[in-house]
Amino acid sequence: xxxxxxxxxxxxxxxxxxxxxxxxxxxxxxxxxxxxxxxxxxxxxxxxxxxxxxxxxxxxxxxxxxxxxxxxxxxxxxxxxxxxxxxxxxxxxxxxxxxxxxxxxxxxxxxxxxxxxxxxxxxxxxxxxxxxxxxxxxxxxxxxxxxxxxxxxxxxxxxxxxxxxxxxxxxxxxxxxxxxxxxxxxxxxxxxxxxxxxxxxxxxxxxxxxxxxxxxxxxxxxxxxxxxxxxxxxxxxxxxxxxxxxxxxxxxxxxxxxxxxxxxxxxxxxxxxxxxxxxxxxxxxxxxxxxxxxxxxxxxxxxxxxxxxxxxxxxxxxxxxxxxxxxxxx
Amino acid sequence: xxxxxxxxxxxxxxxxxxxxxxxxxxxxxxxxxxxxxxxxxxxxxxxxxxxxxxxxxxxxxxxxxxxxxxxxxxxxxxxxxxxxxxxxxxxxxxxxxxxxxxxxxxxxxxxxxxxxxxxxxxxxxxxxxxxxxxxxxxxxxxxxxxxxxxxxxxxxxxxxxxxxxxxxxxxxxxxxxxxxxxxxxxxxxxxxxxxxxxxxxxxxxxxxxxxxxxxxxxxxxxxxxxxxxxxxxxxxxxxxxxxxxxxxxxxxxxxxxxxxxxxxxxxxxxxxxxxxxxxxxxxxxxxxxxxxxxxxxxxxxxxxxxxxxxxxxxxxxxxxxxxxxxxxxxxxx
Numbered sequence: 001x002x003x004x005x006x007x008x009x010x011x012x013x014x015x016x017x018x019x020x021x022x023x024x025x026x027x028x029x030x031x032x033x034x035x036x037x038x039x040x041x042x043x044x045x046x047x048x049x050x051x052x053x054x055x056x057x058x059x060x061x062x063x064x065x066x067x068x069x070x071x072x073x074x075x076x077x078x079x080x081x082x083x084x085x086x087x088x089x090x091x092x093x094x095x096x097x098x099x100x101x102x103x104x105x106x107x108x109x110x111x112x113x114x115x116x117x118x119x120x121x122x123x124x125x126x127x128x129x130x131x132x133x134x135x136x137x138x139x140x141x142x143x144x145x146x147x148x149x150x151x152x153x154x155x156x157x158x159x160x161x162x163x164x165x166x167x168x169x170x171x172x173x174x175x176x177x178x179x180x181x182x183x184x185x186x187x188x189x190x191x192x193x194x195x196x197x198x199x200x201x202x203x204x205x206x207x208x209x210x211x212x213x214x215x216x217x218x219x220x221x222x223x224x225x226x227x228x229x230x231x232x233x234x235x236x237x238x239x240x241x242x243x244x245x246x247x248x249x250x251x252x253x254x255x256x257x258x259x260x261x262x263x264x265x266x267x268x269x270x271x272x273x274x275x276x277x278x279x280x281x282x283x284x285x286x287x288x289x290x291x292x293x294x295x296x297x298x299x300x301x302x303x304x305x306x307x308x309x310x311x312x313x314x315x316x317x318x319x320x321x322x323x324x325x326x327x328x329x330x
Numbered sequence: 331x332x333x334x335x336x337x338x339x340x341x342x343x344x345x346x347x348x349x350x351x352x353x354x355x356x357x358x359x360x361x362x363x364x365x366x367x368x369x370x371x372x373x374x375x376x377x378x379x380x381x382x383x384x385x386x387x388x389x390x391x392x393x394x395x396x397x398x399x400x401x402x403x404x405x406x407x408x409x410x411x412x413x414x415x416x417x418x419x420x421x422x423x424x425x426x427x428x429x430x431x432x433x434x435x436x437x438x439x440x441x442x443x444x445x446x447x448x449x450x451x452x453x454x455x456x457x458x459x460x461x462x463x464x465x466x467x468x469x470x471x472x473x474x475x476x477x478x479x480x481x482x483x484x485x486x487x488x489x490x491x492x493x494x495x496x497x498x499x500x501x502x503x504x505x506x507x508x509x510x511x512x513x514x515x516x517x518x519x520x521x522x523x524x525x526x527x528x529x530x531x532x533x534x535x536x537x538x539x540x541x542x543x544x545x546x547x548x549x550x551x552x553x554x555x556x557x558x559x560x561x562x563x564x565x566x567x568x569x570x571x572x573x574x575x576x577x578x579x580x581x582x583x584x585x586x587x588x589x590x591x592x593x594x595x596x597x598x599x600x601x602x603x604x605x606x607x608x609x610x611x612x613x614x615x616x617x618x619x620x621x622x623x624x625x626x627x628x629x630x631x632x633x634x635x636x637x638x639x640x641x642x643x644x645x646x647x648x649x650x651x652x653x654x655x656x657x658x659x660x661x662x663x
Binding site: 042043159161162189190191192193194195198216217218219220222223242243246247256257258260261262263264265266267268272273274275276277279280 | 390499527528530532533535539554555557558561562563580596597598599600601602603605607608610612
């Protein structure tokens with residue numbers, strides 16, 4: 001099966017006053033048709049920037065896609081002009097994106113109708129009337145009650161969960177091949193989060209869309225993602241099937257991440273949390289050695305001597321970027 | 331009554347008891363700002379926190395959990411009800427009488443960026459309560475602040491830095507140090523970790539747990555993340571639309587949730603384990619939380635509840651004990 005989107009060695013740097021920030025430093029990932037993948041990492045690890053780079057939404061300057069390819073439909077998206085017609089037909093049409101903050105990603109001075117029909121008219125060439133009918137259909141699909149009336153409302157008249165539903169409706173309106181959800185539920189309450197995630201799963205299955213979930217919440221991807229990429233300081237440190245990542249984590253960061261989150265049903269008497277010591281690195285002027293080294297509990301002298309290790313094959317689809325031997329860590 | 335100067339006598343072991351607390355915020359309209367209604371942020375809430383215990387208060391945004399915390403700190407003047415803190419009813423005390431009481435209370439807020447004055451040094455921020463309450467003279471001020479820095483795991487060398495030189499986790503440590511400056515008996519933690527990165531959250535949870543053991547503190551821990559609340563709390567109270575719907579100890583909440591809302595809340599929390607997750611049945615609630623300005627009659631949860639009957643629509647269920655201190659406000663249990 002050929003991958004739908006294949007990102008190779010993507011590098012996105014930001015030139016700031018303090019120096020160059022290597023936000024994304026050589027990541028490769030792929031997604032197959034109808035697959036759901038998760039990209040997990042803490043804030044500042046480059047998970048959002050990598051997705052924005054693929055969509056060519058990086059503000060330039062200060063940002064710059066220095067190197068890499070994003071092969072989609074046999075073409076390299078990164079070669080397209082960011083504002084050109086080709087990129088615009090992909091963005092929102094074939095690859096759609098949902099952002100974290102549903103208030104800021106909707107235009108507050110336009111009605112929901114206008115914002116939904118704009119995509120339909122632009123990408124599918126619908127006339128305004130047909131677009132409106134389709135928009136109502138979409139709103140019903142994402143579970144907005146009284147869609148015929150609500151369509152003429154403004155974003156501030158919707159709650160957070162409802163706005164995120166509108167965003168989903170907008171994203172799937174052109175039947176995209178890939179849906180990128182960047183922290184889709186972080187701003188929402190748990191029960192709303194569950195509603196939105198279930199809705200997203202259902203709609204992507206219905207539309208045969210591939211789904212990329214970008215999140216810091218490792219619990220969210222456990223339920224939905226088939227494969228997971230774990231990112232740290234601009235690189236992928238571990239990737240594999242979600243069973244590989246959860247049952248047999250091989251990177252010290254992944255191991256730490258799983259040990260430091262409390263699980264439902266655990267109290268302080270049953271398990272003490274083991275935090276990852278230290279804090280995430282500053283991405284300016286990074287050492288060429290492994291970025292996790294200062295926080296790593298499994299480090300050996302080889303880690304201090306050698307460069308940041310590339311991803312190494314373990315088994316199946318499981319890869320890890322670590323010098324250490326996995327068996328010792330268990 | 332000079333409750334503040336003398337060490338207050340505690341008859342029973344509860345540090346704080348809240349009885350029928352109500353906090354309504356007026357909705358005004360028109361040029362004359364006439365009152366047209368109330369936001370019933372907290373609507374008849376009662377609970378006790380015993381010494382050395384952590385009461386976790388969970389619920390979704392807008393359920394009134396933060397308002398409860400702020401009423402206890404007397405940052406708000408409650409509409410009605412009693413707050414008995416260390417033997418004194420503080421719900422109606424005037425400002426000059428409440429201030430000395432605050433020596434015994436600490437507070438840690440959600441946003442470590444907003445809750446620390448950016449122009450003050452860490453030393454002044456942490457030591458401010460000592461100065462306000464005149465608990466330390468010139469000579470022992472530095473010693474106390476150094477102690478506090480060590481207590482929360484910060485290097486006292488950093489004392490002269492300003493907040494922007496600290497990371498999020500370190501700032502939250504500063505906020506904790508400040509809350510502990512007067513050796514309080516109760517600390518209200520309002521979403522203390524939700525603004526932090528995942529790997530830092532565990533550091534702060536562990537710190538709070540350790541300090542509690544060392545200093546014998548009592549916590550009111552307010553958060554929306556059920557797995558975190560359950561980890562840190564002795565007992566957990568679940569709030570929905572201004573009311574407590576269920577109170578029980580942390581283990582029981584997970585093993586034996588009784589209120590339909592608690593069940594839905596628990597099933598919505600993602601578990602970082604694909605084997606459990608992919609087979610787990612999820613209760614996805616319909617609709618949204620109604621507005622607290624116009625809450626449903628009877629049980630607030632009835633429009634979203636599958637078990638609701640006419641009784642639930644008309645009569646407000648009271649919390650009742652069903653054994654082992656497990657209290658639930660539902661007719662159908």
